[in-house]
Amino acid sequence: MSVLELKEIYKIFGSGHGHIALKNINLGLDKGEFLAIMGSSGSGKTTLMNVASTVMKASSGKVFINGLDTEHLTEEELAILRREKIGFVFQDFRLIDNLNVKENIILPLVFNGLKVDEIHNKLNKIKDILNLEEIIKKKSIYELSGGQKQKIAIARAIIHEPVILFADEPTGKLDSNLANNIMNLLQEINKNLHMSIIMVTHNSLSASFCDRVLFLRDGEIYNEIYNGEEKINFHKRILDVVAFLGGNTYDL
Template sequence: MTPETLTPPVPARQHLNASHRAPIAETLNLSKSYGADSATVSALRNVTLRLEAGSFTAIMGPSGSGKSTLMHIMAGLDDATSGTVALGGTDITRLDDRALTLLRRRRIGFVFQSFNLVPTLDVRQNILLPYELDGRRPDAAETARMLALVDSLGLTARLGHRPHELSGGQQQRVAIARALVTRPELVFADEPTGNLDSKTSRDVLGLLANASREHGQSIAMVTHDPIAASFADRIVFLADGRVVDDRGPSSAHEISRLMLDLEVAA
């Protein structure tokens, strides 16, 4: 079965609440290809997607479906081959490097599988790095919020430790705290629970859901885990670089069934 003839196991549909909120991020006819001529590989194919402000969206799909590529382009970390991406109404495909860097620094948080912690900084310094990069110190309220966030992630006793003194799960929690500490409008998370035990995973997912629900932050989470996706209020499924389903809150069982159908059809 070729990508051009792939029939989604569940008819693609638009999430019912997709037009009820202002968009925090949008793509229009977004495509990404690698290579040239007969060696061309299409990672994304004319993806049009709208992420609403304050939403918690899970992006799922089989390996090679384009989900991480989509997130990286939406976050301004990779260039599209064609199409446009807008963040908060700003077309980032038209920004120069300096403007794009400022936008990412002040309005976007990142949690990636590789953690990207600075090895020479301790936990406190890594978490506060977004303030340092923006050339300012957190005020009293921001410091109190940081300490509450650290406590909720079980990192209080580790504030003076450096990354090499932490487990993989602890490093991931530091990365999550760093992404949330400034309360950015939009947080991109790539498999944020991939290195965590079950209890810590639930705590982290609850924290992301609360950031969306209580603080109006938008979360876009790439995950392969149906349990993690069940915490989201919207789930977008990709296959062969296309959106093939878009639905509201679903149980882990429902998500598992659809993922299995997509894997079989891939």
């Protein structure tokens, strides 16, 4: 079953002929699938994430989340859908500095109106899954390293058990070691919790953790490749497409 389905999506910015940021995108994300989106700067990756997560309305085309047609939902209904079914992770973590580590993590549960003991249970569960025992003791966000901040941001993004996790360049601000740690974590979340993940990345090694890589070029799907048995081989195949698109891995 698809947890996300995009049908003939177009996104045009500006008036008149405008700028076509997305052109006839057809895409399905299976339950439990881990999908990477690659493509050069300006190719439409973030726009695709915004439209797919209902943060931004498409100019035309349809977005189904968990089988639900989102087209005629009101802004309020969309906000509830996002709060309950979707998690977001960003390159710049977007933690709230004047809340402590625990408060940052439980924020979605507070917004969803859960009772204190339910919040407690879910926090304990996420603490075990992500091994947060030590980090969670730290009071302030300022005491965390970049990798730790992203770990907390991921905890916050999944604590309400969303159907889909959207991650826009989650390893973009981390060095390669930390990026690998975060990718291992996302892979565990994907495999153990069967959470569907859609992730934008410029990093071919990060993309090689995924089940499938989709390449955008000028707002269109240019190519997609599937992960087979061997991870090293998959990484090489990703690099081949990246080279063909005319970039090295870090300027894609």
